[in-house]
Amino acid sequence: MKFRAPHEEESRERAWAVVRAAYAQREPVAWPRKHARPLIAGAVVVAAVAAVLSPPGRSVVHSLRKTIGVKQARPALFSLPTRGQLLVSSRGGVWIVRRDGSKRRLGGYRDAAFSPHGLFVAATRANELAALDPKGNVRWTLARPAPRFPAWTGTRTDTRIAYVSSGKLRVVAGDGTGDHALGRAALVAPAWRPGRGRVLAYSDGRSAVVIDADTGTVLRRLAPAPKRLAWSSDGRLLLVFSPYKTRVYDGSKPVAADDPSDATFDRDATFVGPTHEVVAVRAAGSPAGAGSSVFSISTGRTLFRGTGDFDRITWSPNGRWLLVSWPTAGQWVFLEPGHPRRIEGVSRISSQFGGFPRVEGWCCAR
Amino acid sequence: MAGSRRDERARVRRAQAGSASEFEALFRAHWGPAYRAAYLVVRDAAAAEDIAQEAFLSAVRSLDRFDRRRPFGPWLHRIVVNRAIDWARARSLRPEAEEVDAPAPERPERDDELLRELGRLSPEHRAVIVLRYLLEYTPGEIAELLELPRGTVNSRLRRGLDALKERLQ
Numbered sequence: 001m002k003f004r005a006p007h008e009e010e011s012r013e014r015a016w017a018v019v020r021a022a023y024a025q026r027e028p029v030a031w032p033r034k035h036a037r038p039l040i041a042g043a044v045v046v047a048a049v050a051a052v053l054s055p056p057g058r059s060v061v062h063s064l065r066k067t068i069g070v071k072q073a074r075p076a077l078f079s080l081p082t083r084g085q086l087l088v089s090s091r092g093g094v095w096i097v098r099r100d101g102s103k104r105r106l107g108g109y110r111d112a113a114f115s116p117h118g119l120f121v122a123a124t125r126a127n128e129l130a131a132l133d134p135k136g137n138v139r140w141t142l143a144r145p146a147p148r149f150p151a152w153t154g155t156r157t158d159t160r161i162a163y164v165s166s167g168k169l170r171v172v173a174g175d176g177t178g179d180h181a182l183g184r185a186a187l188v189a190p191a192w193r194p195g196r197g198r199v200l201a202y203s204d205g206r207s208a209v210v211i212d213a214d215t216g217t218v219l220r221r222l223a224p225a226p227k228r229l230a231w232s233s234d235g236r237l238l239l240v241f242s243p244y245k246t247r248v249y250d251g252s253k254p255v256a257a258d259d260p261s262d263a264t265f266d267r268d269a270t271f272v273g274p275t276h277e278v279v280a281v282r283a284a285g286s287p288a289g290a291g292s293s294v295f296s297i298s299t300g301r302t303l304f305r306g307t308g309d310f311d312r313i314t315w316s317p318n319g320r321w322l323l324v325s326w327p328t329a330g331q332w333v334f335l336e337p338g339h340p341r342r343i344e345g346v347s348r349i350s351s352q353f354g355g356f357p358r359v360e361g362w363c364c365a366r
Numbered sequence: 367m368a369g370s371r372r373d374e375r376a377r378v379r380r381a382q383a384g385s386a387s388e389f390e391a392l393f394r395a396h397w398g399p400a401y402r403a404a405y406l407v408v409r410d411a412a413a414a415e416d417i418a419q420e421a422f423l424s425a426v427r428s429l430d431r432f433d434r435r436r437p438f439g440p441w442l443h444r445i446v447v448n449r450a451i452d453w454a455r456a457r458s459l460r461p462e463a464e465e466v467d468a469p470a471p472e473r474p475e476r477d478d479e480l481l482r483e484l485g486r487l488s489p490e491h492r493a494v495i496v497l498r499y500l501l502e503y504t505p506g507e508i509a510e511l512l513e514l515p516r517g518t519v520n521s522r523l524r525r526g527l528d529a530l531k532e533r534l535q
Contacts, residue, residue, distance in 0.1 A: 006405075016390070016393060022426045026426055026429065224513070245448060257452075258424075260428070261432045261433055264431060293431060295431070299427070302430065
């Protein structure tokens, strides 16, 4: 098909003026050492083999992790850098971490979520959804097949928990009553819209679906099929994240987008605290290019980068600190991106939680 | 097209290192296909300019993270076509009639008719036809670009072409 679109030359010159200005303002960020990635990737393989073959090899792995991660990382999680408490899950169960670094294991659960004010925790295991207090005492349980991804919303007197079980989105009241199914759902954590009304976003496997949970009315269907859903804290914007295509919607209108290049993909994305800015974790798509970075979708600014894989990113409740999970280095990295930038690494995270933990939430600046 | 893959890789590398002239060469090589693809999906010159421009701005923001072993064009075209589909879907939800730009006047009549009928297809059908016949991707490559099963790409192509044929007869 031979074709020239109207106004092609004029549009090109207008666009070039804008794109050239953006290019001139960009800040190229170089990797610290030109050949560090292939060398470290090779060393990781050697060390992994050594670890399997001999017990002393494990110390090699540990040394290598120290090489990859943040230098001068603390050897244990002595404290959190700001107010609030973390909820994390690992092979060893679900844990609450308080600001002073004290940890309490709530039990052998798989997923967990804070209640709206952080006073309770909803948790799941094989065939059970449970509500717990912060000491791990069980308030109620509900037997359902393979429940996953609880999400809790509401006021101090009236709350709802959404979760996924047997391919269905289900909602139950905060006291464990009135459990009912709302529709077919994929294994993706649903997300309640903050604010008034009970509006819920979930994945049906083909798209993001926004529904009124009280009536079951579908309000919108939005592309792409998400791996993560998140609302801005004012409830206005919805982040629909997938590794190869991410969109931010204001109602049905896309207002921001991220499309990784063919050989890269995103691992996670989230709103920056109470703002409408979105940051994402970008990973190289091939084993040889093992690098990750955290960057702003809105500005392109790189906040943090390193060798190997980053996993989840979680903002502190006050929006000042970002927690980057870095399994390759065995570290959590707390990052305050302001000026001057502050970085606090914590190493040997796996040994403190019985496996590398997934951050389920950072709640409630109390 | 934008020259050989090796030349383009070198160009991307130099653009990443800060060469404005190499980035301009990339821009000029890829603007035409990107803008035309967007225009054929949205049928609105102003929107096509916004979409193609935004795709290049996205490229600037992601330039440091771009993997040079991969070609630049398909990545850009994926952004353009996906956003054009988003835009066209959003417009189809708005009931008001909107002016559609006339195609370039020097085009033969048959092309005008073809383009007009192309604009009457759904955005999804338009996108696969644009990718196949304007940008000359294979159905397998289109499937990868749009993250669709290959069978879906083939059926959209077939249905789109059938609809065009029927309307042009």
